[in-house]
Amino acid sequence: MAEDRRGQRPSRGGAGAGRAGGSGGRGDDSRGGSRSSGGRSSSSSDSRGRGGRDDAPRGKGGAARSGGYQGGKKQAGAQDRPHRDRRDDKVRTVDQAVYDGPDLPEDITGAELDRGVRAQLKGLPEKLAARVARHLAAAGMLIDEDPEKAYQHTLAARARASRIAVVREAAGEAAYAAGHYAEALSELRAAKRMNGATDYLPIMADCHRALGNPEQAIKLAKSPSVANFASEAKAEMTLVEAGARRDMGQIDAALRTLELAPLTSKSRSSWVVRLRYAYADALEAAGRESDALAWFHRTHAIDSDEITDAAARADLLERRQS
Template sequence: MTGKELDRSVHQQLRTLSKENADGVAKHLVMVAALLEADELDAALAHAETAVRRAGRVPAAREALGMVAYRRGDFSRALTEFRTVRRLSGSSHLIPLMVDCERGLGRHSRALELASGPEATTLPEAERLELTIVVSGIRRDLGQLDAALVALQVPALRRGPKGGVHRLHYAYADVLEALGRREEAREWFLKAVEGDVENETDAVERLEELDGIRVELGEDEPELAGMPPGEDESPGSTDAGDEPR
């Protein structure tokens, strides 16, 4: 770990620091990313806070601290850091996360207002799709399931499974299931599985639940959920004619 693993754009930001400080901050930022990947949030927080102490006006450092706070569920602190990033960099790319922070704080009206603001319309497609998913989640929080489904009906929804929209497909399937439309939900979970090549979602498990082959890991071996003790049947061996549960 040398710090050179960072994206070129981050190194550009660090050029405002002395070389020694820039090298040190870069190493801390690499560690933040690695520890977030490993879900070691306390250690990630320590590195992020050190990076901010050494480079408080570098957007990447503030964003790293915001991301750690967000993952920890500290939405107030995350929102503060994301706002600072926007002020320092002039970039709106964190709006989806800012909206989700407002949602996490229970401020649904403010979240929807931010999501519909002029800055949101300038986002690249990936961020716009994430924002769409967050807005749908807000509607669900408010008990507006039909509106949650409509929020996801953007043109990208009709893109093929390999079109980089598996999270959108997953969210759509999730709302359909909540509405009791299980067969449609299954179709969209399947699309999510086909597109989710890095297993970012649990779409496979959701499909298994819909098909009645929900698996629980016991002490000795996997069992079919709900099977009586001693039943000699392997997971996933339901008959073709079984009705989904």
């Protein structure tokens, strides 16, 4: 997010471009947010894309002729040259750049994607499917080290296949990774309309937070489908809901939200680490430093991959109290 929300960012766990062999599963980010997979894409009717087309987009200004033919007869003095609207040329140039996308590494074939992702592309013409797959695979490989370029790859995929749910999902996840929250929200809504999946709800809720709409984030957190989420997905939504409560100045409500989560789970998974960290952080914000210190220590005890700075936070509190 725009600010440092340690332990509060949801993971990108959809079926988008990040599910590329050898790079789809990703480690947890340094801020305590586990990051799995992602890719990018964009909307079907957006002026930057030409969804579902195997040919490059064409400009609008090349056919009209200035002083040309009227009624089959050429006017005197008319020059036989095309009239070009510079604004149309500019739009076409931008369209073409998005459609082309970043250069594709020669060693990326598209076979890196999960079988399920490739299966969703089978309805496209063979060459088109291969190009889209390569852009999605490239996005998945770049999403952590260069999320903006990953996003550009998914825009190129969307320009060619905007009606494929996995392409829109990839676009949303990559937009989220790059900090384009409005675009991420739009793309994930489109994917959800196409396939009915609810996996995106935590990321969508976090996008609402980033856009200054914590009330909408809480509304999504209360969606009936959340009750059927697996433990990790529930934890992701809990983190976002608690963060939204804090955005609204409701620190006690944030603590109650986190206290309903399995903070004492015996699991050492990253989602438990992040829940404990968020709880410790909220306790400190509430002025309960002794309790916060205890929970920072409990977080560090299971944080073998050091995805949070719980040890450092505990050390600071201990020095403050001594």
